[in-house]
Amino acid sequence: xxxxxxTIPREDLSIITGDARFDGEKLFIEDREILCTQGTAxxxxxxxVTAQHFKSAPPRVILAGDTGRGKNSHALYxxxxxxxxxxxxxxxxxxxILPVMGLMKKVHAAALKCREKPVLMADASSxxxxxxxxxxxxxxxxxxxxxxxxxxxDPDAIHPAYISRHLFNTDTSRTPDLIATAWQQKSAAKILIxxxxxxxxxxxxxxxxxxxxxxxxxxxxIGGTGDTISGMTGAMIDAGLPHxxxxxxxxxxxxxxxxxxxxxxxxKIRSIIGAIPQALNAY
Amino acid sequence: xxxxxxxxxxxFEGGGLILFHVxxxxxxxxxxxxxxxxxxxxxxxxxxxxxxxxxALEINLVEKAGVERxxxxxxxxxxxxxxxxxxxELLDVVQIKYFDSACMVKAGNMKLTFDTQxxxxxxxxxxxxxxxxxxxxxxxxxxxxxxxxxxEKGFTLCxxxxxxxxxxxxxxxxxxxN
Numbered sequence: 096x097x098x099x100x101x102t103i104p105r106e107d108l109s110i111i112t113g114d115a116r117f118d119g120e121k122l123f124i125e126d127r128e129i130l131c132t133q134g135t136a137x138x139x140x141x142x143x144v145t146a147q148h149f150k151s152a153p154p155r156v157i158l159a160g161d162t163g164r165g166k167n168s169h170a171l172y173x174x175x176x177x178x179x180x181x182x183x184x185x186x187x188x189x190x191x192i193l194p195v196m197g198l199m200k201k202v203h204a205a206a207l208k209c210r211e212k213p214v215l216m217a218d219a220s221s222x223x224x225x226x227x228x229x230x231x232x233x234x235x236x237x238x239x240x241x242x243x244x245x246x247x248x249d250p251d252a253i254h255p256a257y258i259s260r261h262l263f264n265t266d267t268s269r270t271p272d273l274i275a276t277a278w279q280q281k282s283a284a285k286i287l288i289x290x291x292x293x294x295x296x297x298x299x300x301x302x303x304x305x306x307x308x309x310x311x312x313x314x315x316x317i318g319g320t321g322d323t324i325s326g327m328t329g330a331m332i333d334a335g336l337p338h339x340x341x342x343x344x345x346x347x348x349x350x351x352x353x354x355x356x357x358x359x360x361x362x363k364i365r366s367i368i369g370a371i372p373q374a375l376n377a378y
Numbered sequence: 379x380x381x382x383x384x385x386x387x388x389x390f391e392g393g394g395l396i397l398f399h400v401x402x403x404x405x406x407x408x409x410x411x412x413x414x415x416x417x418x419x420x421x422x423x424x425x426x427x428x429x430x431x432x433x434a435l436e437i438n439l440v441e442k443a444g445v446e447r448x449x450x451x452x453x454x455x456x457x458x459x460x461x462x463x464x465x466x467e468l469l470d471v472v473q474i475k476y477f478d479s480a481c482m483v484k485a486g487n488m489k490l491t492f493d494t495q496x497x498x499x500x501x502x503x504x505x506x507x508x509x510x511x512x513x514x515x516x517x518x519x520x521x522x523x524x525x526x527x528x529x530e531k532g533f534t535l536c537x538x539x540x541x542x543x544x545x546x547x548x549x550x551x552x553x554x555x556n
Contacts, residue, residue, distance in 0.1 A: 104512035133503065134511035163509025163533035165441065166415055191508045193534070194440050195417075197388035219506025220536075223440075227393065240504065242487040251464030253393040254440055255487040256535035259465050263486065315475075316482045316491040318503040318514055360480040360491045361500035 097142060097154045097333035098182060098213075099326070100175060101135030101190035101221075102168060108160030109167055110174055114153045117143035119369055124156055131365045133318030135190045138218070140368045141326030142188075148375045149334035154326075155184070161193065168193035176201045180208040187213040188329040189221035190322070194254070199224040203233060214332055217284070218325040226282050227253035234284035236338060238325045241291045244270060247277035270295060271302060286338045288328065290321050294346040298339050306346040311353040319364030324349050327371065348374045390417050394439025396449075397429050397457040404433040410452050411437065416445060430457050440507060443541075444533030468538060472546050481550055485542035497521045497551050507534035522551050 099115070113125035117140040122131045131140050135158065142154040157174060159167035171192055179187065179202065187206055199221070206213055216236040217225045225234055226247055239247055245262040246255040262273065270289060277283040278300030287297035292312065296304040314320045324345045331341035351374035352367050398404040404420060411418040416437065423434040437445055439461050449456060460466050469486040476482075480500060482491040488510075491501040498521055502514045509532040517525045522544075529541040 102508040102511070104508070104515055130515070132511060133514045134508075136511070161508040162512040163444065163507065163537065164415075165438075165508075165533070168508055191506060191511065193438075193508055195438060196391045196393065201388050220440075220508065221506075223506060228391075240487070242484075242504070246487075249464065251461075253461065253463075254535045256468050256539050257439070257461050257464055258469055258486075260469065260471065263469055263471050313477060316477070316480065316489060316501045316503060318501050318518075320503065360477045360482065361493065363501075 096152060096184045097146070097186045097188060097329050098157065098184035099135065099139050099142060099154050099188045099190065099329065100157045100171060100192065101138065102159045102161035102171070102192055103129055103134070103136055104162050105160035106162055110157065110159050110170055112157050113155070115139045115143050115156050116153060117368065120365060124158065131368070133364055134322060137319035137364045137368065138190055138322040138326035140365070141323035141371060142330040144368060144371045145327045145330035145375065146334065148372060149330065151330070151334040154330065165193040169195065169198065172198035172202055176205040179205045183209045184213050186216060186329050186333045188216040188325065190325070191219050192221055194220045194224035194227060196224060196228040199228045199230065203230050216325065216329055218321065223254055231282040231284060236286045236328060236342070237284035238288045238290065238321060238328065240321055241267065241270065241289070244273045244277060244289050247282045248273040248280070250280050267291060267293070274302065275300060286342055288324060288342045288346055290324060296339060296342045296346065303339055304343050306343065306350070309350050309354045311350055311358055313358045313360045313362065314350065314353045316360040317358060317362050317364060317367065320349060320367060323364065323367060323371070344378060348378055351377060390419055390436070392417060392436045392438040393462055394437045394442060394459060395423055395427060395462055396435040396437060396459050397423060397427065398433065399430040399455065399457060401431050401433045403455045404431065404435055407435055407449060407454050407456060410449060410454055411445065414448055416441060424462070427460060440534050442535055443529055443537045472542060474550070481547065483543045483547040483550070485546065486539040488536060488539040488543050490540065490543040490547050492522050492547055492551065497523060499525065502540065505536035505540065507536035509533050510536050510540065513537060513540060522548055
């Protein structure tokens with residue numbers, strides 16, 4: 096089972112759980128419609144269509160309504176810490192949750208009590224929390240973008256807003272150095288998908304593949320195109336693909352989905368997700 | 379189904395410090411933050427960060443935007459909010475990229491893209507804190523001159539970075555879009 100945990104921008108929900116379904120335009124958790132927008136909703140939608148392609152079970156989700164106040168993010172951490180060993184997922188993918196170092200440690204400790212240690216994935220603020228809590232090397236997959244790999248390489252930063260200026264550089268030729276530094280500092284997961292004009296797929300600190308075609312510059316502007324890579328990767332790992340293979344396939348499929356619909360900077364993420372099945376079929 | 383938060387027994391590590399002129403300000407700020415569900419702990423600031431009095435308040439640095447706004451609304455005084463480790467200033471690198479009819483402004487990990495003909499915000503990407511999807515929904519498909527600044531509605535450091543991108547984008551739009 097792929098278990099996705101994150102927040103959605105609603106004040107009226109505490110925590111909801113259930114199986115997810117994406118009908119091509121709309122996302123449902125059981126019978127409840129969730130707006131398919133940038134963030135965890137986009138990640139879940141991409142995971143749904145990918146799981147369908149591989150004929151595996153739909154993602155199970157635990158979602159909290161949180162617009163940034165943090166109350167329900169705390170509730171989500173607590174719920175996870177109390178229930179993760181009972182749920183016993185194959186893949187645990189943590190996403191938009193207010194970063195709280197102590198609570199991330201608590202969830203990680205609880206995950207280790209599962210009958211079999213889940214594949215641990217983190218993106219967005221959960222990746223920030225894992226790194227800040229000193230747990231980066233305990234995770235299996237992180238999906239940073241170019242600014243976030245600089246954050247992982249900064250030994251002191253607990254959020255990308257406070258990274259050293261010398262690490263945040265427009266010169267992407269320095270990306271391999273940042274990857275190596277992040278690995279040496281034990282801030283990186285075993286697999287990294289570093290998203291940018293060239294995507295770097297990294298295993299145990301070594302770049303094993305780069306993906307730069309098709310080149311769709313508009314994808315960088317579209318909110319949710321990193322979320323879709325994380326969702327696809329989680330679903331592919333749950334379907335049994337080796338982790339590096341899943342990472343490479345997700346990076347390529349994302350670009351092909353963007354190409355298929357002629358993505359522009361104004362394209363919305365649900366259009367990209369709608370094209371993922373076609374891109375997966377062509378893979 | 380409702381789940382209620384249990385008392386948290388984990389050790390609080392927030393990574394951020396609020397510095398004050400005098401001890402009374404620190405105690406007042408602690409009361410305000412705790413009354414509004416923020417985690418906060420009175421601590422002695424490390425020597426290299428010490429300014430003003432010998433008492434500081436440790437907070438979750440990620441919540442800086444919400445904490446600043448709350449203390450301001452309540453009229454509470456403080457010197458500044460700093461990370462305990464690392465650089466003390468928010469990243470101030472802003473980059474601009476033009477597409478055919480759109481301009482993307484990047485500030486740190488956040489990107490805001492607007493249509494250079496209409497001024498409509500067409501996308502917001504990057505970031506990871508839970509107020510970003512909320513701000514995304516609130517700002518998307520609206521004219522850049524008609525939306526509230528992200529720092530006034532957001533709660534986190536991602537919102538502050540988005541605010542930097544927004545301010546730069548608004549400036550570009552006001553100068554003619556390029």
